[in-house]
Amino acid sequence: MPPRPDPTGPGVTPVLQVEDLSVLLGGLPVLRGISLTVGVGEAVALLGGNGSGKSTLVRSALGLLPAERGTVTLFGQPLASFHSWSRVGYVPQRSTAPASGATVAEVVSSGRLALRRIFFPRTAKDRAAVRDALDLVGLGSRAKSDVRELSGGQQQRVLIARALVGDPDLLVLDEPTAGVDLEHQRVLADVVTRRVDAGLAVIVVLHEVGPLTPLIDRAVVLRDGRVVAQGSLAEIDHSRHTHVSHPSTGHELSEPERPPGLLDGAVEP
Amino acid sequence: MIDILGYPFMQRALLAALLTGVIAPAIGTYIVQRRLSLLGDGLGHVAIAGVGLALLTGQAPVPWAVAVCVTGAVAVEVLRQRGKATGDVGLAILFYGGLAAGVLMSGIAGAGAAALSQYLFGSLTTVTETDLLVIAVLAVLVLVPTLGLAPQLFAVSTDEEFARTQGLRTSAYNIAIVVLAAVTVTLAMRTVGLLLVSALMVVPVAAAQNLVRGFYAALVAAMAVGTTVTVGGAVGSFYLDTPPGALIVVLAIGVFALSWPYSALIARRRRVAPVLPELVDDDTLTVHQKVPEEHPHRHGPDCEHAEIRHGDHIDYVHEGHRHAVHGDHYDEH
Incomplete structure (x- = not known):
């Protein structure tokens, strides 16, 4: 594996900088003053139980939820004046009902919209990018299939292709492994790892680290809208065995010695 | 006209x-x-x-x-x-x-x-x-x-x-x-x-x-x-x-x-044909006594058999073994 660029090197603008971010949902505080910096080419996992605020953090970092307090800076630009959206690839939580009647290629093409001008048709470059992205996730032969014909794991790969088709510098994945069987999780880990090696920064919200473990440079554990632990997966795993102060965060972390994926509900062949 | x-x-x-x-x-x-x-x-x-x-x-x-x-x-x-x-x-x-x-x-x-x-x-x-x-x-x-x-x-x-x-x-x-x-x-x-x-x-x-x-x-x-x-x-x-x-x-x-x-x-025609079924070694699932067995209906999301995701397709549990719909018949998985 080639060495990754130093994410904290001098003069390097962080990909994402969140400072003292507080978010209310339905009047209730979900994030309480979170700060997080993600450097170039860095892969950060956000871990925590349901309601810990990890999804809210990535969604408000992308401007999908309004912040009550705090600042978000993407590639050195405050969120409000950030326009280089082609540098961001977002994989939302997979909805249970995919878009009715769209083909795989049509869904993936949406990932090029930040690069396209309105009223202009797709270019040959756009089409080639869609083909490449589908090949990357191993769905090159399914371009013309209706997304509803695909399995859950394949649909997840379509969403990842859509996020990567614009060649972003930051990939944000919200629970990409939920409901995806181990085989597809490995494909996903493989695809993302290859792009991280090429300098892509990744923020991934996870319930279970699973096959993504080797990818993660740093894990951030959230609880009740606050960061309660931060460090390498090994450090966090260690601290959770030695400190009893955060017992409720522990069960969300994957233990390296346990075969990953066993507790995520997937039935293996 | x-x-x-x-x-x-x-x-x-x-x-x-x-x-x-x-x-x-x-x-x-x-x-x-x-x-x-x-x-x-x-x-x-x-x-x-x-x-x-x-x-x-x-x-x-x-x-x-x-x-x-x-x-x-x-x-x-x-x-x-x-x-x-x-x-x-x-x-x-x-x-x-x-x-x-x-x-x-x-x-x-x-x-x-x-x-x-x-x-x-x-x-x-x-x-x-x-x-x-x-x-x-x-x-x-x-x-x-x-x-x-x-x-x-x-x-x-x-x-x-x-x-x-x-x-x-x-x-x-x-x-x-x-x-x-x-x-x-x-x-x-x-x-x-x-x-x-x-x-x-x-x-x-x-x-x-x-x-x-x-x-x-x-x-x-x-x-x-x-x-x-x-x-x-x-x-x-x-x-x-x-x-x-x-x-x-x-x-x-x-x-x-x-x-x-x-x-x-x-x-029906577009339904994904399963990839070559892997040999499954699973204690809980038995192998058919008689293949092919008579089957009164076509497996689908509407039938009462339990669904199991198997790779990129769905298997249907039928009397302790798994059927995968394949064209007009089913495969044993």
Whole structure:
């Protein structure tokens, strides 16, 4: 594996900088003053139980939820004046009902919209990018299939292709492994790892680290809208065995010695 | 057919029908995608207030209907975006308020329900040259953004949050969709009428989604179905002496009814053939005593057998072993 660029090197603008971010949902505080910096080419996992605020953090970092307090800076630009959206690839939580009647290629093409001008048709470059992205996730032969014909794991790969088709510098994945069987999780880990090696920064919200473990440079554990632990997966795993102060965060972390994926509900062949 | 085209009123009727048949399903594609199939119906009610206002003030109905309907559509969408009107109740008040106000105003104008009925049910054969011109201008105004912004509107109406992370101003696009729908509703009020216009925005789209695969293919197919049924309905009602709006909608539903079994047939053929089954070594699952065993039904999401995801397909648990549907039979997995 080639060495990754130093994410904290001098003069390097962080990909994402969140400072003292507080978010209310339905009047209730979900994030309480979170700060997080993600450097170039860095892969950060956000871990925590349901309601810990990890999804809210990535969604408000992308401007999908309004912040009550705090600042978000993407590639050195405050969120409000950030326009280089082609540098961001977002994989939302997979909805249970995919878009009715769209083909795989049509869904993936949406990932090029930040690069396209309105009223202009797709270019040959756009089409080639869609083909490449589908090949990357191993769905090159399914371009013309209706997304509803695909399995859950394949649909997840379509969403990842859509996020990567614009060649972003930051990939944000919200629970990409939920409901995806181990085989597809490995494909996903493989695809993302290859792009991280090429300098892509990744923020991934996870319930279970699973096959993504080797990818993660740093894990951030959230609880009740606050960061309660931060460090390498090994450090966090260690601290959770030695400190009893955060017992409720522990069960969300994957233990390296346990075969990953066993507790995520997937039935293996 | 020749004698039909000999009548100038029928020429205008056919052109108006054609334009409606192109436009309504085009914008309807996004409406259906956003699961707002009944929006057109509600906007039709609001447009009635515009017609009533025009009757009361003695002016041309179409511009007033457009103005009132667009205003109502924007109000609905802005309220929805701010989370103030959570669908149902706010919409119901606006829509029935529009209907009541329209009937009330036309009553005060002394025109009564009869004057309204040509807008409620359409009045294709009384379309004037001025009407036709207005319809044509509105049709172009709707069609250019509907087709030109198709990639953006597709993204916004299928996955709004993702569209925002592509830098699209989704609230503007969403308002554009309802404004285009509002203009379409008023444009169609002379052809199919305000009470049936929603059918023309939804039914050809539903039929097209059964007939073809893919969003853009369905958009084009919906326009083709729409054109066929509006022109067919206009011609048919000339010979059968029936109300054209009603015949158009009945034809559209007929096409949908025919598309249904076709789609079921195609869906069956398209079902993913499983990849070569791996040999499964699983204690809990037994191997068949007799292969192939008789099986009374075809496994599917509707059968009572438990589903297990197996790689990229679904297996169905049958008496302790697993069946994977493969073409017209099943494989043992």
